Amino acid sequence: MFSVTVRDHVMVAHSFRGEVFGPAQALHGATFVVDATFRRPELDADGVVVDIGLASRELRAVLAPLDHRNLDEVPEFAGTNTTTEFLAGAVADRLAERIAAGALGAGAHGLTGLAVTLHESHVAWATCERDL
Template sequence: MTYSLTVRDHIMVAHSFTGEMFGPAQRLHGATFVVDATFRAAELDADGVVVDIGRASEALRGILSELSYRNLDDEPQFRGVNTTTERLCSVIADRLVDLARDGGLGGAGLNGIVVTLHESHIAWASYEVAL
């Protein structure tokens, strides 16, 4: 059995893609994503939580604030790569993993983090990291 806790936020970005498969999305366009970060643990900690909801929410907000309201094409960390929904999931998840490993989220015994970006009510992508 696994417990999970999810916090939600959003980002608004501008970006473009390279490659014929992207069609009109090769041009600069905007995207708004609803972002879910799910934290998983086999057991609850001594306080009965997976992670502290407030700390998890603040951590997600902090990570997203570094991406939101930016043209990702201009960001050095994304130079030469397509900032697809899938790639953004992994970037956010990896940053949350770093915070979790440093003890910044509270809780104990995390065994996974999943980040899901919802492009719309009919399309989304996720990236899962085992800890």
């Protein structure tokens, strides 16, 4: 299995509901380093997993609507705790949709997997993996 990972970041504000979140129930900010890993069993005819430039562009396109936003005010997230795990899944879903739509070019048709990792600090992160 081969993989390529691209990295970006996103800055958000949000709050959580539930005693388990302690002080994070109050509005607070977070800067996530976001890794998107694209997987395939064989390299394409050009010897690559995916076009890194296109992968970087599409990751930025998925993150841009969330960047510098209060996620408590994003209608599609209403009533949801936008935990690191939840956001990893949301980014993975959006990237998978863009891959299916052809945004990563014809060479991306051989991709079989995607993993999105949000690093909330240097000691904690969450990953969501999707089959493609």
